[in-house]
Amino acid sequence: MTGQPSPYTPHNHKRCIHDALHKARILCRDRGVRLTVLREKVLELVWQSHCPVGAYEILAELTQGESKPAQPPTVYRALDFLQEQGLVHRLSSINAYIGCSRPNTPHHSSFLICTQCRTTFEIEHPSIDQSLKACADDHGFTITDTSIELAGLCTNCRTNRRINKL
Amino acid sequence: MTGQPSPYTPHNHKRCIHDALHKARILCRDRGVRLTVLREKVLELVWQSHCPVGAYEILAELTQGESKPAQPPTVYRALDFLQEQGLVHRLSSINAYIGCSRPNTPHHSSFLICTQCRTTFEIEHPSIDQSLKACADDHGFTITDTSIELAGLCTNCRTNRRINKL
DNA sequence: TAGCGAGGCGTTATAACATAACATTTTTGT
């Protein structure tokens, strides 16, 4: 199971969002932290996009239809909370945020970010963690946080590009 | 050999800068690209710090003692050139730049960034590349660019912290 | 259930990082 369902039908996308929110509510309740209306709304907006979203995009969507526009700190604070709880990840190489597909288990994720369609896969593989850990150990370095972001072409875009070239 | 010499004496630091600039000149000459005075100056400033430096820090140092202050594009263009030539790396997780320790060989580097002293090691290990490649292949993903940045504590800082705690 | 304290949010302002667009200068090939 990868973060996003492979065929992006509107239906399973909706279900995907719904599941993520449901998981988040349970997780926050269990931890005794407050998933407020605002925070949940931000989380929903993050999941609504099947690609990573920028903070200011969220801000714009949050403002949609409201009388007074929301301000940056509103979004950033919510994102900070969601990151602390492991519900979203920040992709520093593109300054964007994406819902975490496995919020329950603490983990170091890697991301495959398609430069063409921006679709991003959260991958997790023991061998990556192992080799990084081994490398860090060699240098006496203790890892506390990782940012592993691989840019390139996803299957679809590579195929399409090949077709376009023919 | 890692990017920076382990004991930071002023002497080997100077030699380190000198070597890096020398390598860069040769490399640019061989490639038929122009390492202009400005570009070389920026490269020198990047190396002068034994830690990653921000673009605006470079800008400030560049402006030091000059009548007219330099402007951001001046620095960013130089940095772009240096990155294209593989002479510096950008660390997106901390918005900073660092001299590349192995500019000759094309490679995907990983970085160990100490959150305490900001000292950063450029590491390269076949096993990391391999496991990432394998993982990407599993997803039909073609990697074109990597950003692998591991934050944590370096040997020194971990030791010191332990001492401080006692 | 009143009051208090912490956490969450609104609001204003600004910091930090980066680039677009166009003018001018320098370099290079002919």
Place this chain on the structure above:
DNA sequence: ACAAAAATGTTATGTTATAACGCCTCGCTA
């Protein structure tokens, strides 16, 4: 020496993120 291309200067602005302060709300305890 000239024209074209590359590099740099300059002005303005875009984008991302945070500091600081005040008010409000929620949950706890007396």
